[in-house]
Amino acid sequence: MPPKRVTILLSKQARVVMLVDLDYFFAQCEEKRNPLLKEKPVVVCVYSGRSEESGAVSTANYIARKYGVTSGIPIFLAKKKLKNEDAVFLPVDRKFYEEVSGMVMKILRSHADLFEKVGIDEAYLDVSQKTKGSFEEAKELAQKIKEEIQAQQKLTCSIGIGPNKLVAKIAADIQKPDGLTIVKPEQVEDFLSPLQVTRLIGVGRKTKMKMQTLGIETIGDLAKYDVQRLIEVFGKKLGTYFHNASIGVDEIPVQERGEVESISRISTLKEDTQDLKIILEKTNQLCDEVHEKLVQRELSFKSVGVVAVMIDMSVRSRSKTLENPTNDLEVFKKTVQELFERFFTETELEARRVGVKVSNFVKQKEKQKEIIDFIGFAKN
Numbered sequence: 436m437p438p439k440r441v442t443i444l445l446s447k448q449a450r451v452v453m454l455v456d457l458d459y460f461f462a463q464c465e466e467k468r469n470p471l472l473k474e475k476p477v478v479v480c481v482y483s484g485r486s487e488e489s490g491a492v493s494t495a496n497y498i499a500r501k502y503g504v505t506s507g508i509p510i511f512l513a514k515k516k517l518k519n520e521d522a523v524f525l526p527v528d529r530k531f532y533e534e535v536s537g538m539v540m541k542i543l544r545s546h547a548d549l550f551e552k553v554g555i556d557e558a559y560l561d562v563s564q565k566t567k568g569s570f571e572e573a574k575e576l577a578q579k580i581k582e583e584i585q586a587q588q589k590l591t592c593s594i595g596i597g598p599n600k601l602v603a604k605i606a607a608d609i610q611k612p613d614g615l616t617i618v619k620p621e622q623v624e625d626f627l628s629p630l631q632v633t634r635l636i637g638v639g640r641k642t643k644m645k646m647q648t649l650g651i652e653t654i655g656d657l658a659k660y661d662v663q664r665l666i667e668v669f670g671k672k673l674g675t676y677f678h679n680a681s682i683g684v685d686e687i688p689v690q691e692r693g694e695v696e697s698i699s700r701i702s703t704l705k706e707d708t709q710d711l712k713i714i715l716e717k718t719n720q721l722c723d724e725v726h727e728k729l730v731q732r733e734l735s736f737k738s739v740g741v742v743a744v745m746i747d748m749s750v751r752s753r754s755k756t757l758e759n760p761t762n763d764l765e766v767f768k769k770t771v772q773e774l775f776e777r778f779f780t781e782t783e784l785e786a787r788r789v790g791v792k793v794s795n796f797v798k799q800k801e802k803q804k805e806i807i808d809f810i811g812f813a814k815n
């Protein structure tokens with residue numbers, strides 16, 4: 436008898452991912468430098484400067500939150516809510532918070548196999564190797580990290596642990612302040628299904644309403660919904676993302692955010708051509724994709740470039756430097772159009788492949804980011 440064949444399926448190494456988020460960060464920094472504040476409602480404000488009380492709340496400690504004071508509400512409203520309390524209102528001191536953040540990040544980085552800072556007060560740590568894939572060990576590590584941050588920086592944080600970034604982030608958010616939530620792979624479905632869809636990154640007010648009309652309220656409802664129908668409603672990319680997210684699937688690795696120098700996309704045209712209409716149709720799509728990356732990384736660009744691979748396989752490029760940095764998609768598309776218009780008056784050859792590029796980056800002003808946060812476009 437021939438020996439029995441045994442097939443071993445080599446699955447990809449399971450991951451253990453942690454998200455560490457500091458509690459009421461700006462306000463906690465204020466408590467750190469003045470511990471007497473700990474007993475009082477503390478509200479950190481972005482003053483617009485127009486009048487004494489105009490502006491919005493950046494964040495508040497948990498005592499102030501009990502009175503309904505949250506990020507984004509107008510300062511006058513926060514004052515009204517706290518009028519009978521001995522509350523403290525302070526302006527944002529970003530320089531100090533950046534310093535504190537830097538010291539915490541150093542601690543976090545020292546405990547990670549892979550490290551990714553995603554905001555002033557949060558970071559992902561891939562600890563798969565360090566914990567040999569054990570969620571028990573990851574829990575101990577998380578406790579150690581909390582103790583270290585407390586001992587060295589006098590700060591509390593909330594930690595979520597899961598098999599990927601998506602689950603870790605939601606786990607960290609679910610129990611605050613000073614929380615520690617562990618979601619093992621086999622618990623992912625039960626953990627996610629009762630939660631509201633708005634817990635998922637990318638589900639804002641509009642999407643939530645659209646989902647409601649489909650009878651989807653919870654992540655569990657979303658998971659049960661036919662993926663083809665989701666794609667019909669939201670398009671291929673988003674529909675697939677929503678489906679995968681609802682079942683807790685997220686393959687995006689934890690990765691160091693180095694400084695990028697340029698972002699570009701190139702693609703082959705359906706036919707070799709000099710027809711600007713066909714070319715711009717393609718490059719507009721490429722601009723959309725590049726722009727998405729820019730938004731994710733909060734970058735503005737000063738230079739726009741185009742590239743074309745011609746039918747004789749020669750590669751030609753053109754670029755333009757703008758007067759001011761921008762992250763405007765229309766400016767990007769218009770500049771690309773301008774560059775191609777000029778380029779094709781200079782050549783007889785048809786193009787085979789075309790690409791677009793942005794470079795010469797400037798980090799969007801933090802101030803601008805705060806305003807975006809306030810109107811609820813960006814999720815922290």
Ligand code: DCP
Pocket residue numbers: 456457458459460461462492493494495506507556611612805808809815
């Ligand atoms: N921030 C802001 N405006 C917002 C949201 C946040 O200026 N709309 C700033 C102040 C916060 C910091 O970013 O302290 C971190 O934001 P988080 O969303 O993590 O909120 P907190 O750390 O303040 O509170 P939590 O305990 O809920 O994490």
Ligand code: CA
Pocket residue numbers: 456457458459460556
């Ligand atoms: Ca936080």
Ligand code: CA
Pocket residue numbers: 456457554556557815
């Ligand atoms: Ca945060």
